[in-house]
Amino acid sequence: xxxxxxxxxxxxxxxxxxxxxxxxxxxxxxxxxxxxxxxxxxxxxxxxxxxxxxxxxxxxxxxxxxxxxxxxxxxxxxxxxxxxxxxxxxxxxxxxxxxxxxxxxxxxxxxxxxxxxxxxxxxxxxxxxxxxxxxxxxxxxxxxxxxxxxxxxxxxxxxxxxxxxxxxxxxxxxxxxxxxxxxxxxxxxxxxxxxxxxxxxxxxxxxxxxxxxxxxxxxxxxxxxxxxxxxxxxxxxxxxxxxxxxxxxxxxxxxxxxxxxxxxxxxxxxxxxxxxxxxxxxxxxxxxxxxxxxxxxxxxxxxxxxxxxxxxxxxxxxxxxxxxxxxxxxxxxxxxxxxxxxxxxxxxxxxxxxxxxxxxxxxxxxxxxxxxxxxxxxxxxxxxxxxxxxxxxxxxxxxxxxxxxxxxxxxxxxxxxxxxxxxxxxxxxx
Amino acid sequence: xxxxxxxxxxxxxxxxxxxxxxxxxxxxxxxxxxxxxxxxxxxxxxxxxxxxxxxxxxxxxxxxxxxxxxxxxxxxxxxxxxxxxxxxxxxxxxxxxxxxxxxxxxxxxxxxxxxxxxxxxxxxxxxxxxxxxxxxxxxxxxxxxxxxxxxxxxxxxxxxxxxxxxxxxxxxxxxxxxxxxxxxxxxxxxxxxxxxxxxxxxxxxxxxxxxxxxxxxxxxxxxxxxxxxxxxxxxxxxxxxxxxxxxxxxxxxxxxxxxxxxxxxxxxxxxxxxxxxxxxxxxxxxxxxxxxxxxxxxxxxxxxxxxxxxxxxxxxxxxxxxxxxxxxxxxxxxxxxxxxxxxxxxxxxxxxxx
Numbered sequence: 118x119x120x121x122x123x124x125x126x127x128x129x130x131x132x133x134x135x136x137x138x139x140x141x142x143x144x145x146x147x148x149x150x151x152x153x154x155x156x157x158x159x160x161x162x163x164x165x166x167x168x169x170x171x172x173x174x175x176x177x178x179x180x181x182x183x184x185x186x187x188x189x190x191x192x193x194x195x196x197x198x199x200x201x202x203x204x205x206x207x208x209x210x211x212x213x214x215x216x217x218x219x220x221x222x223x224x225x226x227x228x229x230x231x232x233x234x235x236x237x238x239x240x241x242x243x244x245x246x247x248x249x250x251x252x253x254x255x256x257x258x259x260x261x262x263x264x265x266x267x268x269x270x271x272x273x274x275x276x277x278x279x280x281x282x283x284x285x286x287x288x289x290x291x292x293x294x295x296x297x298x299x300x301x302x303x304x305x306x307x308x309x310x311x312x313x314x315x316x317x318x319x320x321x322x323x324x325x326x327x328x329x330x331x332x333x334x335x336x337x338x339x340x341x342x343x344x345x346x347x348x349x350x351x352x353x354x355x356x357x358x359x360x361x362x363x364x365x366x367x368x369x370x371x372x373x374x375x376x377x378x379x380x381x382x383x384x385x386x387x388x389x390x391x392x393x394x395x396x397x398x399x400x401x402x403x404x405x406x407x408x409x410x411x412x413x414x415x416x417x418x419x420x421x422x423x424x425x426x427x428x429x430x431x432x433x434x435x436x437x438x439x440x441x442x443x444x445x446x447x448x449x450x451x452x453x454x455x456x457x458x459x460x461x462x463x464x465x466x467x468x469x470x471x472x473x474x475x476x477x478x479x480x481x482x483x484x485x486x487x488x489x490x491x492x493x494x495x496x497x498x499x500x501x502x503x504x505x506x507x508x509x510x511x512x513x514x515x516x517x518x519x520x521x522x523x524x525x526x527x528x529x530x531x532x533x534x535x536x537x538x539x540x541x542x543x544x545x546x547x
Numbered sequence: 548x549x550x551x552x553x554x555x556x557x558x559x560x561x562x563x564x565x566x567x568x569x570x571x572x573x574x575x576x577x578x579x580x581x582x583x584x585x586x587x588x589x590x591x592x593x594x595x596x597x598x599x600x601x602x603x604x605x606x607x608x609x610x611x612x613x614x615x616x617x618x619x620x621x622x623x624x625x626x627x628x629x630x631x632x633x634x635x636x637x638x639x640x641x642x643x644x645x646x647x648x649x650x651x652x653x654x655x656x657x658x659x660x661x662x663x664x665x666x667x668x669x670x671x672x673x674x675x676x677x678x679x680x681x682x683x684x685x686x687x688x689x690x691x692x693x694x695x696x697x698x699x700x701x702x703x704x705x706x707x708x709x710x711x712x713x714x715x716x717x718x719x720x721x722x723x724x725x726x727x728x729x730x731x732x733x734x735x736x737x738x739x740x741x742x743x744x745x746x747x748x749x750x751x752x753x754x755x756x757x758x759x760x761x762x763x764x765x766x767x768x769x770x771x772x773x774x775x776x777x778x779x780x781x782x783x784x785x786x787x788x789x790x791x792x793x794x795x796x797x798x799x800x801x802x803x804x805x806x807x808x809x810x811x812x813x814x815x816x817x818x819x820x821x822x823x824x825x826x827x828x829x830x831x832x833x834x835x836x837x838x839x840x841x842x843x844x845x846x847x848x849x850x851x852x853x854x855x856x857x858x859x860x861x862x863x864x865x866x867x868x869x870x871x872x873x874x875x876x877x878x879x880x881x882x883x884x885x886x887x888x889x890x891x892x893x894x895x896x897x898x899x900x901x
Contacts, residue, residue, distance in 0.1 A: 168789055192795025199790060206785045206840035216783050220795035228779040274794065
């Protein structure tokens with residue numbers, strides 16, 4: 118549908134804001150342009166739509182150079198929902214949506230409205246749920262409603278390609294998803310092609326079929342979606358620490374951002390763990406929340422935990438929020454704390470004859486995968502020391518708040534040490 | 548029941564407005580014909596007017612009465628209508644095009660240019676014989692046209708896209724410059740002749756006759772037809788130049804065409820009547836308060852309301868301190884300002900202060 122080839126241009130001819138950009142938007146697909154502010158996203162749209170002159174390269178729309186189209190011809194194929202919208206005059210919602218019919222009326226002598234025009238306006242307003250807004254003044258609407266009206270105007274143009282410049286700017290998540298869901302629906306049902314500038318990487322990842330990443334006017338990557346490997350690229354582009362992980366419910370990747378200002382614990386202590394024994398309970402408190410993996414009966418899986426409380430079932434004690442609950446008599450719990458390669462580690466065991474429950478926490482920063490592997494190696498250790506049929510809960514935790522520069526090499530060595538230590542200690546505690 | 552009525556009202560609202568607008572024009576023209584320093588009976592007036600419009604000889608009274616009604620009063624009323632309609636229409640177009648509620652037919656300097664042309668004629672006592680007594684209006688139109696060209700030239704050099712701000716700035720610069728030239732000429736004019744220039748500048752439709760009506764009609768028809776055909780473009784431009792471009796409007800070309808048409812209207816009006824103020828600024832706002840912003844309705848309605856309004860204003864100008872006359876520009880503002888203020892407050896209150 119749209120083939121952009123080596124497109125360059127911008128306001129400043131000596132330093133074009135967009136440099137040698139090439140990409141293709143297939144018919145019926147959703148292409149998202151991403152990139153930080155000032156990376157040239159909006160400039161690409163302005164170049165395509167002929168608002169600013171192209172200095173070199175160009176774009177083909179259905180095989181014909183886009184600058185050969187007359188304004189009316191172009192508007193019949195492509196509609197744009199831009200960020201700049203001034204509205205000094207007091208138009209009603211319907212009048213604004215009807216402006217989208219201009220390209221079809223321009224050739225008629227008196228620009229009169231036809232039945233098709235009225236139908237298209239009605240249809241666009243129905244799609245955007247604006248039926249009841251018909252004669253309301255545009256200026257009295259909220260930001261989300263205004264955006265919907267402008268989208269309706271763009272749809273009334275009956276475009277084959279719709280270009281959106283941050284269509285969900287200033288919108289809350291409900292309205293954002295509403296607009297994008299509608300576009301997705303039109304993409305499916307009417308084979309509408311969408312080219313959108315999106316700011317939210319996660320929204321783009323969910324909705325777009327292809328992602329184009331811009332940095333300083335250059336298109337540095339086109340992909341079908343984010344991969345774990347894109348972390349480095351995204352960090353460079355956005356100059357922000359971030360992590361890519363799978364969406365919990367969809368086969369799409371999501372990006373999580375890290376604050377540059379480390380959020381550290383207010384308390385200063387030498388040990389990340391403190392053990393308090395009270396009359397009927399044993400409380401293990403973490404200095405800052407630990408990333409934990411709890412497996413076995415009542416296990417919560419991956420979570421963030423502030424501590425662990427071991428107490429009798431009969432004690433009926435209140436477990437504080439973000440605490441892992443271990444309902445075992447505190448008297449039977451064995452606990453050992455030791456420094457391993459400079460990182461504090463704590464191992465807890467409870468054996469009631471039928472089951473062996475083990476908990477291991479370490480100060481060393483580990484990834485979720487490491488935690489899972491660690492839990493496997495603990496299970497294996499237990500199988501070596503106890504009958505194979507012996508079950509029980511496994512809890513592992515790691516402190517990610519102190520992100521000391523640990524290399525992969527150091528981690529490998531530490532994990533090996535840890536496994537040996539665990540095997541030895543589980544045996545000892547027996 | 549109430550909602551049914553509201554629906555019928557909304558569906559037919561614009562028809563109602565057009566009906567009212569045309570009625571207003573007819574009403575103002577009839578009143579303006581009947582009232583005057585010389586009392587003439589109503590049947591006589593009707594006979595004279597029908598005789599001239601249809602060619603059927605009906606009137607058998609004295610020739611002088613016929614002269615007063617047809618040559619002096621009726622021509623004056625018709626001229627006032629065209630001037631008012633032209634200025635209001637041009638004002639609506641300028642406000643819509645430049646997206647500026649303060650814009651009026653004089654914003655982009657065309658009228659100042661026309662005034663300079665006219666003042667030059669008065670100052671040098673020019674009388675070009677083959678122009679047949681129309682030396683002044685022709686010079687005025689030439690001055691206006693020249694100013695428009697200069698505005699385009701300056702805008703073109705300053706920005707490649709005909710940006711509104713640049714157009715307004717170029718207009719303001721040229722207005723000031725030509726205004727200064729007019730002042731200079733006035734300073735150099737002997738005292739007894741200054742009054743003539745001053746009166747021309749304030750605007751008037753008195754002592755003009757059918758020749759001037761014939762002069763303004765071609766300008767009016769061309770300008771009005773072009774503007775009325777560009778209602779959709781003016782609507783589109785209200786969302787901003789870029790947005791208009793995206794909906795398929797050839798912004799540069801259409802903008803230029805609308806500016807030229809509005810300037811033709813302004814130039815024509817100023818050439819025959821001088822710079823009559825207030826009408827072009829306020830009538831479009833007044834119409835928008837009632838009909839909404841859609842130019843499809845705003846443009847024809849301003850034409851009617853503006854024309855009728857100036858007919859009434861002229862009537863007031865010649866009757867209030869009769870037999871002397873007030874400058875029409877003074878009357879338009881003195882009567883119009885309070886009416887407009889009242890409507891504005893009422894409308895804003897109705898809408899809850901948006």
